Amino acid sequence: MTATLPPTSSPQLEAPLAAPRPALAHDWRRIARMGSIAAFAQVFIALSNMPVALDGRTMVKPVLSLGYLVLLILPFAAGYRQGHQTKLEGVTQHAAGPNEVVGGLACGMIAGGGLSLLAVLLANFDLRDPLVNWSPILLDTLTFGNAPWFAVVIWLAIGAGAGASGGVLRLLGPRSRRATVTMVLAVIGAAVLESLMVDLADGLRLEALTDRLYAKRGGVTWPGALVLAAVSGGLAVVGRGRFRTARARLANLEGAKRSRANAGLILAAAAVLIVLPLFAGKLTNELLANVGLFVLLALGLNVVVGLAGILDLGYVAFFAVGSYSAAVLTAATSPKISPEMPWLVALIVVVVITGLVGLFIGAPVIRMRGDYLAIVTLGFGEIIRLLFQSDWLSGWFGGAQGITLIPGANIFGLTEVSGTDPRRVFYLVLAFCALAIYVSWRLERSRLGRAWMAVREDETVAEAMGINTVNVKLLAFVVGAILGSFSGAIFAAKVGSVFPSSFLILVSIVILVVVIFGGMGNIVGVIAGSAVLIGVLGGPKQPGLLAEFSEFKLLIYGALLVWMMLARPEGLIPSVRRTRELHQVEMAQDAWLRGQVDGEDGGGGDPQPTVQP
Numbered sequence: 001m002t003a004t005l006p007p008t009s010s011p012q013l014e015a016p017l018a019a020p021r022p023a024l025a026h027d028w029r030r031i032a033r034m035g036s037i038a039a040f041a042q043v044f045i046a047l048s049n050m051p052v053a054l055d056g057r058t059m060v061k062p063v064l065s066l067g068y069l070v071l072l073i074l075p076f077a078a079g080y081r082q083g084h085q086t087k088l089e090g091v092t093q094h095a096a097g098p099n100e101v102v103g104g105l106a107c108g109m110i111a112g113g114g115l116s117l118l119a120v121l122l123a124n125f126d127l128r129d130p131l132v133n134w135s136p137i138l139l140d141t142l143t144f145g146n147a148p149w150f151a152v153v154i155w156l157a158i159g160a161g162a163g164a165s166g167g168v169l170r171l172l173g174p175r176s177r178r179a180t181v182t183m184v185l186a187v188i189g190a191a192v193l194e195s196l197m198v199d200l201a202d203g204l205r206l207e208a209l210t211d212r213l214y215a216k217r218g219g220v221t222w223p224g225a226l227v228l229a230a231v232s233g234g235l236a237v238v239g240r241g242r243f244r245t246a247r248a249r250l251a252n253l254e255g256a257k258r259s260r261a262n263a264g265l266i267l268a269a270a271a272v273l274i275v276l277p278l279f280a281g282k283l284t285n286e287l288l289a290n291v292g293l294f295v296l297l298a299l300g301l302n303v304v305v306g307l308a309g310i311l312d313l314g315y316v317a318f319f320a321v322g323s324y325s326a327a328v329l330t331a332a333t334s335p336k337i338s339p340e341m342p343w344l345v346a347l348i349v350v351v352v353i354t355g356l357v358g359l360f361i362g363a364p365v366i367r368m369r370g371d372y373l374a375i376v377t378l379g380f381g382e383i384i385r386l387l388f389q390s391d392w393l394s395g396w397f398g399g400a401q402g403i404t405l406i407p408g409a410n411i412f413g414l415t416e417v418s419g420t421d422p423r424r425v426f427y428l429v430l431a432f433c434a435l436a437i438y439v440s441w442r443l444e445r446s447r448l449g450r451a452w453m454a455v456r457e458d459e460t461v462a463e464a465m466g467i468n469t470v471n472v473k474l475l476a477f478v479v480g481a482i483l484g485s486f487s488g489a490i491f492a493a494k495v496g497s498v499f500p501s502s503f504l505i506l507v508s509i510v511i512l513v514v515v516i517f518g519g520m521g522n523i524v525g526v527i528a529g530s531a532v533l534i535g536v537l538g539g540p541k542q543p544g545l546l547a548e549f550s551e552f553k554l555l556i557y558g559a560l561l562v563w564m565m566l567a568r569p570e571g572l573i574p575s576v577r578r579t580r581e582l583h584q585v586e587m588a589q590d591a592w593l594r595g596q597v598d599g600e601d602g603g604g605g606d607p608q609p610t611v612q613p
Contacts (some may be wrong), residue, residue, distance in 0.1 A: 035110025058219030079104025079166025108163020119151035186232035203279030292429030300483030306520035308476035309456025314381020322488020358481030389500035402499035519571025
């Protein structure tokens with residue numbers, strides 16, 4: 001006979017059946033750590049001169065400027081984060097209570113203490129030799145034009161208020177928290193998109209609306225901010241349920257119905273993108289054209305990095321080859337040869353040349369993996385730029401002087417696309433983006449796409465399964481190179497000149513950040529990443545909606561990249577498959593723990609061990 005052992009009791013496994021736990025007591029070590037990190041970050045931002053440089057951009061007039069906003073975000077984030085509890089399957093979380101508010105207030109005071117200390121040091125010591133931004137202007141910004149003691153008091157109070165607000169946000173229910181966040185983001189978004197909104201309002205004859213929303217010298221007016229917050233909060237509460245219902249219905253569709261629904265969404269998005277430039281001015285169309293060029297580049301790099309998992313840091317080489325090839329084939333000022341081909345005919349030759357360059361770069365390095373491959377591709381990208389800049393090839397590519405007077409893109413003799421008409425440039429970019437999206441979508445769902453993803457997950461296992469990893473990775477290089485050449489050819493026709501300084505290695509880094517931030521392996525994510533980063537901050541040399549951030553772009557790109565790697569490695573809009581790859585360990589642990597809980601509750605888990613007599 002056998003005797004079954006009674007199930008062991010475990011607080012963690014019995015947690016789903018237990019009553020909610022009381023509020024968590026203060027973790028002063030965690031509070032001190034979060035507050036200290038926020039204080040150090042605030043001092044770093046202040047000494048980078050960001051508050052002074054951004055103080056001229058008004059967000060909500062006359063209450064808040066962009067310079068002070070970047071200082072307020074950190075104590076608020078620290079106050080909200082200090083009450084965070086890691087969600088574990090089978091473990092009950094502590095209920096939110098007043099401790100979150102007190103902890104947030106303490107975090108905020110510590111964070112504000114960093115700026116208070118900096119104001120005292122600025123008033124009493126001169127360290128401008130090692131710290132160039134250690135200046136009276138920064139002191140005046142921190143003290144609001146008052147005495148140093150005022151800065152000590154005001155920043156402790158501001159930090160405490162911002163941190164406590166972050167704690168209060170945790171006390172709200174999901175619907176109230178969502179509405180509050182939506183209201184704040186709506187006001188900040190309206191201030192950031194001011195130039196775009198005013199431009200579109202002028203085209204739609206809605207100047208009266210923007211005149212009431214925005215002040216004459218920039219920034220959202222205080223009454224306009226209140227109305228915008230109320231409207232966005234109401235829409236968040238009322239429309240959330242409808243949006244979730246519509247999304248659930250779309251997710252439940254199958255077969256032909258799902259295809260028709262997706263086609264409808266694509267057509268609606270295409271209609272908006274076609275109609276929008278007609279009501280926009282030159283500045284908005286120029287911004288849209290720049291975003292479209294980076295979308296095209298990011299789609300090409302997404303094939304290499306997002307689908308095949310090849311870390312290519314020299315992707316700018318394909319962009320440069322496409323630009324210079326188009327310039328040599330179309331411009332009459334090309335140093336040695338000037339065939340002056342029509343742009344569409346030259347594009348065919350450019351695609352062939354860039355594909356061969358992709359093979360040339362990929363063939364010698366394709367057997368490398370990981371960091372070694374990244375370093376070698378980085379070197380190849382720099383070699384290509386130096387070749388275009390060298391005196392050795394100056395007879396072909398103009399050396400440091402580049403190639404100028406490049407004609408616009410002549411499309412079937414009907415119209416000429418050049419930088420003087422950014423609307424036509426955007427439509428040309430939009431057409432090639434549509435082509436790149438279709439090619440990427442088809443390749444992702446093809447046999448080659450599945451081979452790329454197998455190589456990305458584990459190259460050794462993919463090779464053992466019979467996949468020719470060398471050929472597969474080479475094809476990824478070639479496809480990415482061809483998509484990058486499209487952007488290069490359009491760039492040459494748009495700008496009318498190409499120089500080696502336009503193809504720095506920084507371009508590769510920015511495109512890689514766009515792909516990682518948006519979501520590797522996901523076309524929609526890549527487009528969203530380009531729109532957010534390039535549209536708001538701008539490219540390496542292209543302005544965005546926030547031109548004030550021009551000298552801080554690299555700092556923000558680096559901070560975003562670090563944050564994404566730590567908090568959300570799958571990206572802003574992740575691919576489902578990529579998310580499962582990155583979180584498969586956590587999913588396996590949750591599934592195991594769920595099975596243990598079900599087994600103890602009689603839900604079909606693993607059978608209890610038995611003891612043989």
